[in-house]
Amino acid sequence: MPREPLPISTRLETLSVLTADGQLDRALEPAVPHADLRRLYKTMLAARRLDERCLMLQRQGRMGTYGPSKGQEAASLGVAYALERDDWFVPTFRELAGLLWRGWPMHTWMLYWGGHEAGNAVPPGLNDLPICVPIASQCQYGMGIAWGCKLRGGGRVCVAFCGDGGTSEGDFHEALNFAGVYNLPLVMVVQNNHWAISIPRSCQTRAATIAQKAVAYGIDGLQVDGNDLLAVIAATREAVDKARTGGGPTLIEAVTYRLSMHTTADDPKKYRTDAEVREWEPRDPLPRFRAYLQKKKLLDAKIEQVIEEEITAELEAAVRQYEQQTVDATEFLRHVFAEPTPELRAQLAELEAHLAARRPARPPAPVS
Amino acid sequence: MALLTMVKALNLALAEAMRADPNVLVLGQDVGQDEGVFRVTEGLLQEFGPNRCIDTPLAEAAILGAGIGLGFTGFRPVCELQFDGFSFQAFHQTENHVRRFRSRTRGRYTCPLVIRMPYGGGIRAIEHHSEAPEATYAHLAGLKVVIPSGPRNARALLRAAIYDPDPVIFFEPKAVYRSFREEVPDEPETLPIGKGVVARPGRDVTLITYGAMLRVTLEAAEELKDGHGIDAEVLDLLSVAPLDGELINASVRRTGRAVVVHEAPRHCGVGAEIVARIVEDSLVYLEAPVKRVTGYDAIIPYFQNELTYLPDPARVVRATLETVRF
Ligand SMILES: Cc1ncc(C[n+]2csc(CCOP(=O)(O)OP(=O)(O)O)c2C)c(N)n1
Ligand SMILES: [Mg+2]
Numbered sequence: 001m002p003r004e005p006l007p008i009s010t011r012l013e014t015l016s017v018l019t020a021d022g023q024l025d026r027a028l029e030p031a032v033p034h035a036d037l038r039r040l041y042k043t044m045l046a047a048r049r050l051d052e053r054c055l056m057l058q059r060q061g062r063m064g065t066y067g068p069s070k071g072q073e074a075a076s077l078g079v080a081y082a083l084e085r086d087d088w089f090v091p092t093f094r095e096l097a098g099l100l101w102r103g104w105p106m107h108t109w110m111l112y113w114g115g116h117e118a119g120n121a122v123p124p125g126l127n128d129l130p131i132c133v134p135i136a137s138q139c140q141y142g143m144g145i146a147w148g149c150k151l152r153g154g155g156r157v158c159v160a161f162c163g164d165g166g167t168s169e170g171d172f173h174e175a176l177n178f179a180g181v182y183n184l185p186l187v188m189v190v191q192n193n194h195w196a197i198s199i200p201r202s203c204q205t206r207a208a209t210i211a212q213k214a215v216a217y218g219i220d221g222l223q224v225d226g227n228d229l230l231a232v233i234a235a236t237r238e239a240v241d242k243a244r245t246g247g248g249p250t251l252i253e254a255v256t257y258r259l260s261m262h263t264t265a266d267d268p269k270k271y272r273t274d275a276e277v278r279e280w281e282p283r284d285p286l287p288r289f290r291a292y293l294q295k296k297k298l299l300d301a302k303i304e305q306v307i308e309e310e311i312t313a314e315l316e317a318a319v320r321q322y323e324q325q326t327v328d329a330t331e332f333l334r335h336v337f338a339e340p341t342p343e344l345r346a347q348l349a350e351l352e353a354h355l356a357a358r359r360p361a362r363p364p365a366p367v368s
Numbered sequence: 369m370a371l372l373t374m375v376k377a378l379n380l381a382l383a384e385a386m387r388a389d390p391n392v393l394v395l396g397q398d399v400g401q402d403e404g405v406f407r408v409t410e411g412l413l414q415e416f417g418p419n420r421c422i423d424t425p426l427a428e429a430a431i432l433g434a435g436i437g438l439g440f441t442g443f444r445p446v447c448e449l450q451f452d453g454f455s456f457q458a459f460h461q462t463e464n465h466v467r468r469f470r471s472r473t474r475g476r477y478t479c480p481l482v483i484r485m486p487y488g489g490g491i492r493a494i495e496h497h498s499e500a501p502e503a504t505y506a507h508l509a510g511l512k513v514v515i516p517s518g519p520r521n522a523r524a525l526l527r528a529a530i531y532d533p534d535p536v537i538f539f540e541p542k543a544v545y546r547s548f549r550e551e552v553p554d555e556p557e558t559l560p561i562g563k564g565v566v567a568r569p570g571r572d573v574t575l576i577t578y579g580a581m582l583r584v585t586l587e588a589a590e591e592l593k594d595g596h597g598i599d600a601e602v603l604d605l606l607s608v609a610p611l612d613g614e615l616i617n618a619s620v621r622r623t624g625r626a627v628v629v630h631e632a633p634r635h636c637g638v639g640a641e642i643v644a645r646i647v648e649d650s651l652v653y654l655e656a657p658v659k660r661v662t663g664y665d666a667i668i669p670y671f672q673n674e675l676t677y678l679p680d681p682a683r684v685v686r687a688t689l690e691t692v693r694f
Binding site for chain 2: 113165170196204327328355357358
């Protein structure tokens, strides 16, 4: 028998619980307490409102280049919801909703995009990593964290995120390979939002899905409707439970869509059609989850108004806190090493002298 | 003559080379339909088609690996890396292969590719978009490292880089991309790689710089003249590997004083090599120790505090005064 099929399992599934028009597959509906459903909705909406505010601040010159998460809220939120507090959460830069759920303050997110290192301040008690910009590089340390979780025992897992573009980087593949070899409790979530700046998913890989890349590493892969919060929760729970109990890594492809521009430095009209965006708008995770809650009688106009008001208040407070952030001009020289070298001490003194010489002799009149 | 920004001038150099030689290819992330995140490849997809202006998947190592192999088969690839901060994703290709093939095969295989990337700080970008890693590359034998300072020399140097038989790391100062326009002649021009120019002649002290720091240094030179009656000569190196030691030493021998200005960190920066060349060749001509005005030996701060890190005219003036009053 010179040719015969290889004994490789290639069973791959795609999971959705809520259809775009709010039809529910009851058999697949994850158990989520009603109070949590409302909080999840509030977090998703808060992420959307914060995103909108950041865009506005950028337009007004009050923030730097901003990369919106619009349309992708369910993907990171559902993942975050399925984790324990002391599990590890390794984001890239479109996990706003998930970070809010984990407990990252709104203003910290603003500080990051506003050009302050304070935007990396990990809230106490969380095993989360800050935003990661070099594409897919975070997959590697996410894998290492999962390894540490395994060696330490105690059932902690690590979830790491990357984008569809990120799956073309070596780091993504190397991390998955290690995770497979050492059977690590890693859940790798790819937010396939169909674009990597101007490069469509179809030009990123010849493969029909990203989930199938798991096959080559001998690990499980699962595609999920990333705009369906319930499906993301169900998929992540499955992967996390498996990882916790020694079952190894999972690659989850969360199929979603970048409804907004790549960043404020980008003009998507150059490379994608409005028609495509319009096609995806009805699948927006926010109204979809809202419709589900309305059907469940968990939301009505009054509750929604309360939620909106709460978010507005939180957002205003966050913007104030963000804009009150001061800059300590010499701080960056104090965090190079645990113990500064003589050269760094000299450079600090040099900088302090330079700043003192530049400072006006009399303090400027206060701006009203 | 046309009045162009550096972005437009670079675009012109690419189009000229692609028109002149069908073996010149441009490849990188978002260089096609999007015309490059800074629009340096504007119009190239339209004019030359997707086989010569190539949008790649998101993988820097593959972009350079492809460039090496395309080079072996007779093409002249111009690889675009989206930001200098992400050139390290391809560093093993640069270090292990791009710079070595000529030597390893004693010239049988060479890497005539150009590796272009936006370089340096000053555009209020998020992290990993503001570093100045030229010394890292200048330290690798087999690589030429070019850093233009304005539209006209950018166009001439990119042309030189494309026709150079060896690999050229071509750093494009982001802060200069659109900050001013310059007359660029209609006919293609070339500038020799490895040669600097006198950007401003002077007698009292030599200020040595390159890239976006040229403007800062020229501004300092004006202030030195107006405020202190000091006539500074400003050298624009244009290449940091090879380094124009002849130009540097000739000037320092005349002025007897030197200050080096770059935005990259001080430790093992290009300034260290410049000072070493001066000390080796012109020590007896020196009237004062050579000063360096550089970035600090720390991670460049996020953009709210970026300007604290980048050398400004005041720092250049102060260092120069110390040198002159030594
Ligand atoms: C290593 C690296 N190369 C290039 C970039 C520039 N860049 C930022 S985001 C991006 C596209 C990322 O696409 P994808 O992984 O799909 O994530 P998305 O932006 O769609 O969330 C690119 C090329 C980068 N940040 N890191
Ligand atoms: Mg994407």
